[in-house]
Amino acid sequence: MPAWAESGNALYSIEVGAVRLDERVDALRTYLWLKDKGYLVYLHRAFAAGDGRPMLRVAVGAFTRRGAAAEFGRAFGAAEGLPHAVAPAPVEILPGADGREFVVTPSALWVRGVGGPRELHPFTEKPTHWDLHGANRVPNTMAAVSPRGDAVAFADESRLFVATLDGRPAVALTDRGAPGVGPDHTFPWRPRWSPDGQYIAFLEQAIWDSGPDFGPLPVGLWLARADGVGARCLTCDAGVADVVRWFAWHPGGDRLLFVGGSGLVARSVGGGLYGIGTDGTVRTLIAAPDPDAGWRTYEEIAGPLTVADGHLQFRRVRWLDEAFETQSVTGDRLPVDR
Structure with a gap:
């Protein structure tokens, strides 16, 4: 499982510089110097204590324990002569193959392990483009490691990419424009690799049409x-x-299981449960409810979907009042035929 700074499993780096965002040249100079010296280094945004001014910070390393970060900081300070401090790290660490790890930072995707850290993919939105407003610009790349641990799929600027441990340039799986790939904060998701690692399933980015037919566009x-x-x-x-x-892969790797419904039903939180083969053949497992059904009979299937012990696990959502304001959520499962 990935270690993720925002999930309660705190990660740490050492911070070696911080400047006002409108005076970013010094921070960029330090960042490039440390990168040339072979450090895993990144830039991120934060706000100054007291006056709340936006700052651009330079951080080095990524550690799961504060003590390990402090020990690294002492060696770093002795070697480079830079003042530093241990601080929480807005990064994600994902285990890879052969003891190596993928590290997602706000400015780039890295791999570390044998041979030291290497930058695999600088993110499109550069720190030099960050403005003076908003929260810390930590990209939600939705990174997902392959079954063999030798590659990672991730999103950058509405496109899906794959990077490998061998350090070759990341491969774009989607073109610019459509399908747009990005996070959905209401229904969080990540790309999913097929069991054999040959395919990656993903969703279009949820987009709303602001024209005369205001509403959500299809998400395929x-x-x-x-x-x-x-x-x-x-x-x-x-x-x-x-x-x-x-959505989730069937263990056989020849189909996907997914929850889908109508984006035009305001009360919808899920839909029906389906299977679809890689050839496009659809099988209905549990039909979506009639959008005109009353609250007593309206029931939807919701995720997340997980496959464990030969069963597909999901949730059933029922409404307890005619205003569709109160829900009852129960877990359920179906055997997965192999």
């Missing part, structure tokens, strides 16, 4: 080869769901 379930050869929508023409919200 897409499939791409991990080598970057082609991406296609599995559900766009399936006729069973406008919006896909959760």
Whole structure:
């Protein structure tokens, strides 16, 4: 499982510099100097204590224990002569193969382990483009490591990429424009690798049409080869769901299981449960509710979807009042046929 600074499992770095965001040249100079020396270094935003001014900070390393960060800081200070302090790190660490790790920082994706740290992919939104407003710009890349641990899929600037441990340039799986790939804060998700590591399933970014037909545009379930050869929508023409919200691979690797429903039903929190083959063949497991059904009979399937012990686990959502304001949520599961 990934270690993630925002999930309660605090991570640490040493901070070696902080400047006002409108005086970022000095921080960039320090950042590039440390990067050239072979350190895992990144830039991130924070706000100064007291006056709340936006600051650009330079941080080095990523550690799961404060003590390890402090020990590294002492050696770093002796070697480089820079003042430093241990601080919480806005990074994500994902275990890879052969004892190596992928490290997602606000400014780049790194790999570390044998041979030291290497930058795999600088993120498109550069620190020099950050403005003076808003919160710390930590990208939600939705990074997901392959079954063998030798590659990671991640989002950057609405595109899906794959980077490998060998350090080759990241491969883009989607083109600019459509499908847009990005986080959904209401229905969080990550790309999912097929069991054999040959394919990656992902969702379009949830977008709202601000025109006369105001409402959510369709969110399809897409499939791409991990080598970057082609991406296609599995559900766009399936006729069973406008919006896909959760999905998981069948253990056999020949199909995906997903929850989908109508984006035009305001009370909808899920939909029906379906299976779809990599060839586009759809099977309804639990039908979506009738949007005109009364609250006593309206029941939806919701995620997250997980497969464990030969069963697909999901949730059932029922409404307890005619205003559709109070929910009852219960866990359920179905056997997964192999």
